[in-house]
Amino acid sequence: MDWLLRYTDPSIDWSYATVTLIVRFIGVFVVMAVVQAALQIASAVIIRLESRGAAPATAPAHALVSLDLSAMAEHEAELDGSAMAAIGLALTLEAQQQVASSRIAGAEATAHGPSAWALAGRMRGLR
Amino acid sequence: MSWDQVIDTLWKILVTQTGIVHVSPGNVLMWAIGLFFLYLAVAKNFEPLLLVPIGFGIFIVNFPLAPLMGVTEAGYPEFLSVFYHYGLEWEILPSVIFLGLGTLTDFGPLIANPKVLVVGAGAQLGVFVTFLGTLLCGFTLKEAASVGIIGGADGPTTIYLTTALAPHLLGANAVAAYSYMALVPLIQPPIMKLLTTRSERLIVMEQLRPVSRMEKLIFPLIAAGVIALLIPAVTPLMGMFMLGNFMRECGVVKRLVDTGGGALMNMVTIFLGLAVGATMQADKFLGPKPLLILGFGIIDFAFCTAGGIWTVQVLNYFSKNKMNPLIGSAGVSAVPMAARVSQVVGQREDPANFLLMHAMGPNLAGVIGTAAAAGMFIAMFK
Structure with missing residues (x-):
């Protein structure tokens, strides 16, 4: 690994870079999961409201x-x-x-x- | 006037008023690069809407003494630097393009199957892998973040993030992003086949449920609200994207929708392409980093494709209704090209299997996921 690190920017704090990277990657999942949860809740409410308000199915x-x-x-x-x-x-x-x-x-x-x-x-x- | 004086005057004109004697090998190389992009766009139809203005921008800006990207004697910015300054540095053009994209996007497949939102997150794997890879090759943290986002396969987001973090890499990043987006049909299929079994590729997914107009109307509000709360750094992009989509779904501003997704987006595309191309001047562009960026771009795309497929495979372990992992590759944005690739690869195994609409869900989730990843990077480094 040392030979590879020779080419890197010496000012980089590798532990910071790695940890924050993992946190941010998980963060993307968290954001998407929150959007998903909000979307599912909203969809469930809308479907419920629409089925309550809709007339019985007819041809x-x-x-x-x-x-x-x-x-x-x-x-x-x-x-x-x-x-x-x-x-x-x-x-x-x-x-x-x-x-x-x-x-x-x-x-x-x-x-x-x-x-x-x-x-x-x-x-x-x-x- | 003697002959010597005539020749001297002609020489002075040649040196001070024309670019002929100032042409450098770098300029010639950049002309070749610009012409190559024009060739790809015109002859091969690779992302022509962007590569034509970008290619021409590269070509024209590399003529010495052309007053395009500098400052006038009076201190005003020259022609193309006006577009660059107000359009890109002020982060206007990518956001306006997102407004237009919003008016053209139907989120129905995503709303019908919201769990594919997670696939859009998984498909950002390459963004983070490339970040580490570029750091190891001597890029700074900000540069690495801007190169990583290429794998998200979202041009405006790449430009937005690069302008914010590493504007000197804007040309290389934008060109790499758009070039590889055009090559998605060549890059993805081998990876998709490698990472899936035949039985997985034959999975027929359940018909998507119909989505009501009210759900489509509420979605942009929810998405904009959640993203603005959690990642405010990308609110200009996502806010405009969701505004465009809300205008489309509300059905009462047809004229605005027509303009946003038509004339406005076309105009902005011209200026965006020109401004990006104009950043690729020989003295600033030529060096090892653009080549490394092109190399990392393909690795980035490969990991993003793999990340989407692996996420679907993981989800299938916990789900009764199996998803075809081929739709995971569409998580790399590149709307709708990546979804079409899922459809084509799926139909090679089973011509009766229609994956296109199923793949549109992760495809749209990828747009949001890439913006989320970009927002994370901006929040981290700006």
Whole structure:
């Protein structure tokens, strides 16, 4: 080590430099941990407040405009097996597409529940 | 007038009014360096927004007698020294750039997965390792701190810290930081592969939760408040960064957001690049230290990349929801290049694994982490 220290600035207090370096490195973790804790607390409070204030989850309003749920129930009983299978397949494919697109899009996960497309498809199948 | 007098007059003009006879080998070398940076920017597309003004600044400032970085006979600063003095010495330009960056940043991935903030801290390992390494090579404490921050891969923060602690190294540090940032896709992948197993690289992370507008609005206030309290030395940088982000998220000042992230940032980038390039005059720049800085820069980047990966691996020991360690390398800031590298390396193992948004979290945490490390150094030495 001595040969290396020959090239160093003689005014450097190595014990001070090393100790303060370790303290500062830990300090960066502490700062980030405090930001993390503050962020998690704020997020928890906001999510709680928003879930309290939000209305019960419903399908998109524009998809429900033309839906008559009682009529749907009546029609559902009249469907044969092949029509039911086709509708089921369509819904599965659409759900898979949603998952794939949300993985590509990343953070912004799509809202769960039937989409306008799915509801409109169901209506067409039931008519 | 005799021929002798004509020749004498011409010689006097040549000596006193042109730079031809004053050109030194150092000037020629600096022209070559400036032209090399222009080549990298134009032909190789390496950080062209910064390297074009920096390269041209290096080129133009190394012409002898050019009134650019000195003082006029009347005592006023010359053209480029005005930008340097008011822009860099007064620490204005890096902070204004951070304002623009804030308007362009979406903190959603970081808010959705706040534990990656610690990854941003771990990725500062190289900053501290390089600090020790440069001390051993004869740098002073302040110089070592300013060289160490290069590994944070954050140009404005590097410039901010270097201006505060070792302004004579500004050119070398800024050029090293921006050059290595452009080389992140070449530097990081081998280190990422070396430090992770195939099974780790195949980890598919959980979908990030949606983040509400209110959370995005509160985050800049929290981050600015905490950092201003704990590390006041970097409040100008982080304050402007978070102001820009708050303007973006509040949605009521679209014109300011457009200006901050567009015209203003572009103007400031030109002046910042020119002023940095102008500090690289042959008589001040040429010496062993710039070469050492370039050498330490790559070691710095390597350790910062490793630090991020190791932090994720340590976190995975204590967590049920495993993180892919490849996202740790994005903790070196270099937004969004480092996150893209995580995505590319991850997809080489599993094309169906999309790590980009997961890597954006540590990437943004790295910006805050680098600023925190810079603040620690400023508080320590200024």
